[in-house]
Amino acid sequence: MTPGTSITVRGLTRRFGQVLAVDDLSFDVAPGRVTGFLGPNGAGKTTTLRMILGLARPDAGTATIGGRAYTDIPQPAREVGAVLEASSFHPGRTAIQHLLLFAPAAGATRARCDELLSLVGLTDAANRRVGGFSLGMRQRLGLATALLGDPQVLILDEPTNGLDPGGIVWLRSFLRGFAADGRTILVSSHVLSEVQQSVDDVVVLARGRMVHASPLSDLADLATPAVHVSSPDAAGLARLVATHGWSATPGNPADGGRTSVALLGTTASAVGAAAHAANLELHELRGETPGLEHVFLSLVGEAPPLERRVPAPTTHQEDRS
């Protein structure tokens, strides 16, 4: 096994007019792991990938793959495979024609092209024009194109777009196998749940800035359990919350005569005991730990901020603005 190739991004910045699309971004993508590059649409993910691949020019900062800028790699297709969008095909070419076009520069033979079509499940469509392909088939052909040069590094932008559930499962196991060979994968997505089962590390981007980078497991630690409580006695509930110093956020809208709150940093049993002691009537008492998706949405500012349990894990917390 060759020593792995890392992607290193340092201080990468790109401005479009008044908009700072990518703002002083620094992160590493390690070999042997699948790194998820996450953020809502417009967060700057694709711009960052384009800068890593030499298609766009940064205003500041550097992006290197194995220590070299993409444009300085002599035969980049043999080292890095990338799929940026699922529509980079001439509709008049067949799948095999498309692969054969890029094969010589990637050092691939006709046999390799056939093998790749078989790998991505397009053997039967090899001689069909791409114009008639579904989005999922284009994604598969894009992946086959990226793999022509048997690269050590794979960069995929939203690869699950248009894939059917079977395709997503297939892609997941493919990515796992690719990383298990000691190779490097950076895969972007705007939906955490789509990649959550295949990524080891996450880099989360919002409005051009990195808001989080850690192993996926550390992301789960950011989730704070909440206790949902509702009572017909609004004043009594408020008094109880104030007495115990719980942090409360309004829960589901008041239903009839009831008042609902969500309490952070406590447990259902503690709230139940306190309510019993205070002689407060409860209609609902339910503990809940938010899912990873909620943590992700909070990080990117599309859900209420999470209250951090214990001191925030600052080691993985960079550039939180």
Next chain:
Amino acid sequence: MSTAVSTEMRKFFSTRLWWVLLLIMAGYMAFLAAVLAFSITQTPQEVQGDKIDVVRSIYTVATSLGYVFPAIVGTLAVTSEFRHRTIVPTLLTDPSRTRLITAKMIAAAPIGLLFGIVGTIACIGAGAGTFALTDVDPLLGSPEVWRSAALSVVALTVWSIVGVGLGAMLPNQVASLVTLLAFTQFVEPVARMALPAVLDDAGSRIASFLPGAAGEAMTGASLFNALSMGGILEWWQGALVLVGYALLFAAVGRATTFRRDIG
């Protein structure tokens, strides 16, 4: 570079566009040559002028009126990459943008040559056939005629390279095709008639440097001049001017389109 050039050639031949355009060009050129040849035979002898010039201008009508075909082919070699976003895998495979434009220009030459040969053969075939049917000497034994025909092929080849330059300068396919058609089919013909009329000799001089006039100059037989419109350069001057346009457009394209972000 040889990989890049062969990739560009294979791009061209892997879609249906090339033979569709080639067929249209052959048909259109044959039609024009036949119509022009027929109308000449119906013209009273004394108005015909120098017969060999007339015959040559019919055999090279592809350079006068059909050069838009190789130019379109060259333009599409660049614009279709942007239209279908294949520019992304293209530049990912080989990030050198200068090499890409150069490879496209080199690859355009043999393709332009093919269009030049087919277009010129169509003109000669239909023109000479019409002359033969109307008992006019097609002058196929004249070396001057064949020299013009050969230079017509070369001019059409250069036009495909000019097309690549235009595509690099105007990567939006609709914009570049509209510009190409409007300029070659309307702006330049009007300018070549209007400039000499308005500015006399100076106008003729300027008109002779227009790309279409330069291409015609290469054949030494100008249809426009046969119709007494504007001046014409020496064949080698025409070649230099036309190649100059190709290089100028490509350089502008490299400094604008291909300096920007792509994808």
